[in-house]
Amino acid sequence: MDNLYTFPSMDPQALRDLKKSIDSSFLEFSRSYGEAIEIFFEPLLLTLVWLEKLLIESPWPITILVLTGLAWITSRSWLATLFSATAFLIIGYLGMWPDTMATLAIISVATLLCIVFGIPVGIWISHSQRAKFVITPILDVMQTIPSFVYLIPVVMLLGIGKVPGLIAVGIYATPPIIRLTNLGIESVSNDVLEAADAMGASRLQKLLDVQLPLALPSIFAGVNQTIMMSLSMVVIASMIGVKGLGLPVLRAISNQYLALGLMNGLAIVALAIIFDRIAQLYGKRLQSYKETIQNE
Template sequence: MFPEFIDTRPLRRAVDEGLNWVVRNWSDELEAAASPLLVLLKAIENLLVAMPWWLIIAILVGIAWLATRRWQLPVVVLASLLFLGVMDLWTDAMTTMALMIAATLTAIVVSIPVGVWMSRSLRVRQLVTPVLDLMQTLPSFVYLIPTVMIFGPGKIPALIATIVYAAPPLVRLSDLGLRTVDPSVMEASRAFGSDPTQRLFGVQIPLALPTILAGINQTTMMALAMVVIASMIGAGGLGYQVLQGIGRLEVSRGLFAGLGIVVLAIVFDRITQSFGKQLQARIGLAEGR
């Protein structure tokens, strides 16, 4: 047994008491601050559940066609969505999709500005990078504990945990994309008298869009990877079906719900990748054939 050099119980007690103090004194304020996230999630979920199934299929198939201008991806998207309907997973899939979309939109709003800030300051990058490392490597169950203590079981802690888990790739790739813009292009834009804001929105972000879109793709996939864990604290959706399959030892329920998650991942992964390839082709970065 490893020798006990110090007594860690006071430190553990201090951490627990500190979090309990936050819950007692700041829970109402934190819930009020997080309420826009809940409003966003419920609005997306209500919209998806209320929309006719055929309209959602038509929209996603249309987006797939715009992303590729070929018939293969729209057929895959159509078959995938029909699978969800045939297996009686449609409503749960819409709930899961709402969580994923809300988490991805929130991550985009937060992560891209942080990535821009990191790309412009080495010190900020040095400070933020360890935080991103911690967010990516810390087991998700660890930060579920304080969120559940503060907000209670429900959709808010599930959404916050999903955002924390899914945001780091977008921050990193936004920073990377902006920093790797061709210096000669940046120098030419300075020569034309553009200010930093004009260079950012007129040159850097357009040229970095394929990399940023790859970050959005990774964030979307990581958000979907959290749905089973998020279902443990009230997120519902396909993850809850998987959880029920485990609890009841119903292999079919867990298997088909798991396949439903895979189907959603395939649909959004292929669509975002295709848009990224389009952007690469437009700015001359597509791979040669």
């Protein structure tokens, strides 16, 4: 009868041993391979450090000019450009310039990493049913597992610093671009693919000339999502030693500094809005072929 009220769980001693053996074997793994893995990620670290230095150490007027210039080139919208310039000026005036630039650096590198890794995987799973079957649940795990859980092994492996932060952001922010690349490719109409086949296009030609261009709006939505999600990871990443806007927020939480938290939080929001509007406007420009000028 007792078994109905208390779950017949594993013997506590055995459970303890199981956990201990998992821990110790991972520790063993990280001792023997930690250094190799660190070397593997070295280029990533160097890129991040270089970009961060560039953004922080360049004279601020030039940085703002370049950033708003980029905003104009991609969005071709005065409103979006003006908003970006104003936001950066206010951020600077309120003393958050270095932190904002550090955050911008890690977001840029993280997004680039997600794109470089995510788009090929997205293409792969739209061509292989088996790959999709394996990878989809992995993506589910990546998106839903609490970030603290994978921070533990990452920190055990690589210690505290920029690279573990980058990996943590990457794990959380890569799934949308994979999913949306796959969705974009799969929603290319069969008629068009059949036409390409009938003209003797090879698989690669079909991918480059038809599938990817037509999937571009969807891929762009994925990039946008990825940027938003990496911004939302900024505070958590700061817990393992990533510099930037997350750090003051963390300090504000532990000391109950309302103004500090609010300002840095709003700076993150401003970055998010800038990225979002610019990416959306750029995505719209890519779809200009959809505009109809019927009735001539």
